[in-house]
Amino acid sequence: MIRVLIADDHAILRRGLKEILVRELEGAVCGEAKDTSEILARVQDADWDLVILDITMPGRSGLDALRDLKAARPGLPVLVLSMHSEDQYAKRILRAGASGYMNKESAPEELIKAIRKVLAGGRYVSAGLAEKLASDLSEDAGRPIHEILSDREFEVLRMIAAGKTVSQIAEELHLGVTTVSTYRARILEKMNMATTAELMHYALHNRLID
Numbered sequence: 001m002i003r004v005l006i007a008d009d010h011a012i013l014r015r016g017l018k019e020i021l022v023r024e025l026e027g028a029v030c031g032e033a034k035d036t037s038e039i040l041a042r043v044q045d046a047d048w049d050l051v052i053l054d055i056t057m058p059g060r061s062g063l064d065a066l067r068d069l070k071a072a073r074p075g076l077p078v079l080v081l082s083m084h085s086e087d088q089y090a091k092r093i094l095r096a097g098a099s100g101y102m103n104k105e106s107a108p109e110e111l112i113k114a115i116r117k118v119l120a121g122g123r124y125v126s127a128g129l130a131e132k133l134a135s136d137l138s139e140d141a142g143r144p145i146h147e148i149l150s151d152r153e154f155e156v157l158r159m160i161a162a163g164k165t166v167s168q169i170a171e172e173l174h175l176g177v178t179t180v181s182t183y184r185a186r187i188l189e190k191m192n193m194a195t196t197a198e199l200m201h202y203a204l205h206n207r208l209i210d
Contacts, residue, residue, distance in 0.1 A: 007033040008054040024112045036065040070097040100124030156183040161203030
């Protein structure tokens with residue numbers, strides 16, 4: 001029996017994933033979680049072989065959820081299935097302890113391939129991401145400026161670039177307005193920029209937002 005926890009805030013997507021897994025993986029038994037608090041509760045209450053995690057859900061950020069999940073169950077494999085492109089989040093997700101990263105537009109066959117590899121103790125990245133990671137190792141000097149940001153700073157940068165106000169960001173991330181303003185100031189300083197408009201232009205140019 002293979003026990004898989006599907007963590008996503010969209011019921012239709014959870015149901016679709018469950019149908020694919022039950023059909024393609026012999027002995028698959030699936031549980032569901034719709035937000036960060038439910039994920040952590042279910043991970044504590046039962047033994048799972050794998051968590052399929054969306055990083056964009058209500059409550060705390062997906063990166064925070066991943067870190068908490070790995071802290072609670074260090075040996076539990078996590079395959080992140082996200083709407084965001086690999087360029088935006090993949091390397092940060094893998095550094096945070098995920099066993100793999102996939103875009104939600106991937107074919108079901110590729111998902112099953114990824115799951116089997118992760119369950120066998122491996123790590124999954126697409127061919128395109130593997131090539132990019134290899135290229136990055138030999139081109140550290142030319143790395144994009146945003147890669148020097150912390151995970152939280154990067155998240156705030158993306159939200160600023162999406163046109164959200166400091167108050168909206170604070171509410172979504174459950175932070176104080178002053179804290180978000182501090183993050184914004186730190187981002188500007190690290191990236192050697194002076195205005196929000198510059199940040200937005202940079203994010204759009206580097207395809208950091210959808």
